Amino acid sequence: MEDDELLDAQPMEGEGEDNLFAEEPATADPLAKLYEIAKTQGDISHLLDSTQLANLGARVVEDYELDDRSRASWKTKAQRALDRAAQEEEQIKNYPWDNASNVSYPLLTVAALQFAARAYPAIIKNDEAVKVKVFGTPPESAPPEVQQAASQGDRRAQMAVQAATEALQKRQAKIARAKRVGDYMNYKLFYEIEDWEGDTDVLLHQLPIIGLGYRKEWHDLDSGRCNAAYVSAMRLVVNQDVKNLKTAPRVTEEIPDVYPYQIEGRIRAGRYRQVSLPATAEDDQAPRMLLEQHRMHDLDGDGLEEPYVVTVDKETRQVLRIEAAYTLEGARMGGVEGEERVVGFDRWMPYTKYEFLPDLKGRFHSIGFGHLLDQLTEVVNTSINQMIDAGHAAIAGGGFIASSLRLQGGPGKTNTIRFRPNEYKTVTVAGSIRDAIYERNVPQPSPVMFQVLDLMLGAAKDITSTKDVLTGEANSTAPVGTTLALIEQGLQVFSSIYKRVYRGLKAEFIMLYHLIGAYGDPNDYLEVLDDPEADFAADFSGEGKDVLPVSDPSVATKMQAMGKAQLLMGLIGKGGNDRAIMKRAFEAFEIDDPEELLPVPMPPNPAVEAKAQRDQAAAEKDVAAGRKLTAEAAEIVARNTAGANPRGVPGMAGPSPDEMGLGGAPEALGGPEGGMA
Template sequence: MSYQLLEEDEGWEEDQDKAFLALPILGCVFKKSYYDNVAEHNRSTLVLPKNLVIHYYARSIEECERKTEIFELYQREVRERELRGVFKENTYGLEPVKDIKEDDRRQGLTPPLDDPDKPREFLEQHCYLDLDGDGYKEPYVVTVHKSSKKVARIVHRIKDVVTEQSVKIEELTSRIKSLAEGVQQPQDPNNVTPQELAQIQQIEQTINSMQAQIEQIAQEKPKVLKINAVEYYTKYSFIPSPDGGFYDLGFGALLSPINDSVNTILNQLIDSGSLQNASGGFIGRGARIKGGRITFRQNEWHKVDVTGASLRDNIVPMPVNQPSAVLFQLLSLLIGYAEKIGSVTEAMTGENPGQNTPAYNMSAMLEQGLQVFNAIFKRVYRSQRSEFRKLFNLNAIYLDPEEYFTYQDSDNKALKVDYTSDPKDLIPAADPNAFSSKEKAMKAQAVREAAQSVPGYDPVKVEKRFLESMDIPDVDEVFPLVPEMDEEGNETGAMVLKFPPQPDPQLEIEKADMQRRTLEGQSRAEKDTMLAMSKVNVDEATIIKLMAEAAKVADEPELERLKLLHKDQESIRKSLTEIAKLDDKRKAESRVDGKSSNT
């Protein structure tokens, strides 16, 4: 869908920009999502409130019984639709000349009287009509030429039909599913008790009976209970109207009276200052000044036939009051009030509110000021989610089974089967609770710090989310991931780092030093064992020699004592031999562990 919105529908991004600019001024805007039969792809266009007529007290755009869009088409565009069979062929004639507004007349904006290329105005009404005369109105889209009142197109907008049979079938299917899930499996499949067998057979009979009912109901003539209509329009709301009206409020409605008052006061202050700066008044007959306009230049004097005192007495300036200080204070009050309504303060516009302002106070002020926009951002998020889901449904209807497209010199394809799931599974990748990039970065940083101290986090996803919150371009190139493979070379579905983390040099040095100490200890132990073994062998040889000498002299007590000593030496030698074997086994295991860790 990203390719469809940004590349295929070239006007979507520009319309979205216009919508977000007009939304705070007008209070609400609309997006129309539909399949364009001429362009042969989905489109989502901007519709301003003045071009969409809806009952003022309609509960929602989905529940409105009738809505009419006003749009214009050039004669060429009308003919293209007629050739494609979208419009009925009609002769509309020239468009009538509209009444000129007074504001346009003052600015000299007058439309041409007979322009053959003037766009034609059409009305597209989404309504309910009973064209088949069955007493139930079905949803239709009727397009009419406004001036000639000729119908150009009538097409249905039926999404699905709810019948009495479908309701019963859905209920029976739900019961069959619950019965099948509630069957208890026998504890021993090879030895099923009669009670368990009877219970299973009873459930099977019930399910078979319900399936037979479903087949019988499917053969009946359908009785229509409701027809759900396809909704084309998505409403983007700014501030809901307090009187419950459909059209919402924007800054244009909230600030317009204040703006008019500010303009009036400014004009009065400027007029008062201009009158005071201008020289004008009354001249008496005694001034004896020639008639006509008298102009002055620098260092220029004019002669008059009168004395200075008489001239001063006969010239009286017109009395003019100074610009009112009360009006100026009122002007400041209105401007400040307008700034509060629009939440346009120094801090909100990025200006420095003053020196020595604590960072915590500044952050708290910004957070409190943005609370006004929090609900607005959530409404925009819900509206955009609704728009994307409408486009999702359009793909499920109009997309080819395999849609091929080329993007950045690479061939790609989109499958229609990908759009057959529930549209509610489509959720925009946005956080309506985080309405500033700084707040998103702070949240990602908090999660990152928690992941370093608390177990259970996925470090790969945490790091990727942190990079995305910082608006780092090409995150997949900076932090690449590859599919995880099992021992058989199959993908497990998880993503792992393409470049595994490198070992810490300091830890490697400490590890090598520990291994050196271990080897030195093993060498000393082997040396001590060998020395002990040599001493045992020497002592054993000495004992054997003494035993031979004692046997010659027939010294029985000495011979018995030497035999006992010989047994002790043999026990010591066996113990040393076992210790040597254990050391060899430990060395072999350490070599295997070293190879596996290096691998």
């Protein structure tokens, strides 16, 4: 069936939960329904009758509640961890007495602050977060001998040089395109997408606490731009037993802050269907909880579920919007030849998962320090509160007073006296006051309790990597090498977690890249870059490049760089290049204008320089003399080889020994007359 014929398939009014629309038998084609849905832009809820909408709305809420129950244990610990990290006041504690100590030690607070303080500067560098990596082996220029042969007219060499030149030009063009894409994506993140940097800050503070976070990216219908927002894991409900977001049958986002006037505006704009929502509170303008569920559902009646986005009002379970989460190009066909049918879909999932630590039991929801430190935090808080209560009891005192002792504490305060500084009270007693008052003994905290507390705090610091050396409290007298080793050891946990964040960044930027390619404005691309070579369609085609964060997961931290600088400073005056050492140290400590602080290089000593020049001239003279003697000797050997000597011996012609500069008695040359005997 052709596309034009599919578009002519018109929906008919009907009823039934399992069918999208009731059609005449001649046109009841599931494939036609599927294509009709995919080609419908925006809300498709008008294709369902009221019964189907009511059933779908109820199903969305029930499935959401089922998924939320599956992660109840994770959610409880995560919420408790958030409360502890925020140092929010807990309920009043009434044991061992009313308003007893209820201090929460800031283990999670310190861990979250330290992680974010190290990760945030590595991810956000000024206004750059994205770079574009160009794949492929960089080509090499033609070898010099090939270039020389080409210049002499060798046809094969000329072809080789041309091929190498074209490969280099192609590589340079890809690099230029990569830079343009990176610049434009950074512009989108930092100057067009509202509060992307602020959301990243929130993500990096919340991630170590609850272990999970999401970034949502979509094409905003109101502004016509690509948008992104951080979604807390507390607000995105996924079944605990799924493997990943792409294969999850349902992913539900809680949207708790949608006001009635916003809903009415979307109804008038055609984004939501016409509904009447009764007030759920005394304030008729109180925000409503909406559920945006990305789910699989069979609307075309062929037995294969398709991906949709269904928006429902949680309180009334009314469907506000249904949108297809697939395209015609994303419908995969299969089956035997001649009987092909849809076998699957390329599903659009707008959420990117950021993980802190994978669940140790292999479940979907990752864990954070809040889960790992849940019991340790409870032990630490209990120990501290017990010691505070013991100190309070010891300071406040208490005991027994004999009935014979009359205390004048004022009306309604029998047997109770409160003292102010420098104040004495009058009492009536027959004997000694000491005999009438017995102060009870309050047991003091055991030294073992302090040891246990120290052990628990040490274990917590081991888990969170908040060593003294990482928090700026290292021993200043420790050797630099030891400090560097401690830094490396303390950053092991941080480095592995940061690589998981890096994976999330990569997935997020790839999604943004495809969003820009699908919905971006070529004119805006040219205007932002102001580059005549910019080609929006070619640059965002996805060919030959991959989008990656600019931050390196193995990048050296500032603390490591400072430790290395201290190591170098210890080598000053020991025969190295002191000026270069100082320059590196200033750069590691981020000192402005280090050149102004570096010592001016001393000019050379004139006498030493003159002597060096004389020595060099003498050496050059000796070399020249040696070369001259070598040349003369070679010339003599050549002449001797070419002719005969004066005594007639072949091959020995040449000058006499005197002419060769060989003095001495003729006998020394082998004969009475200086010739050959």
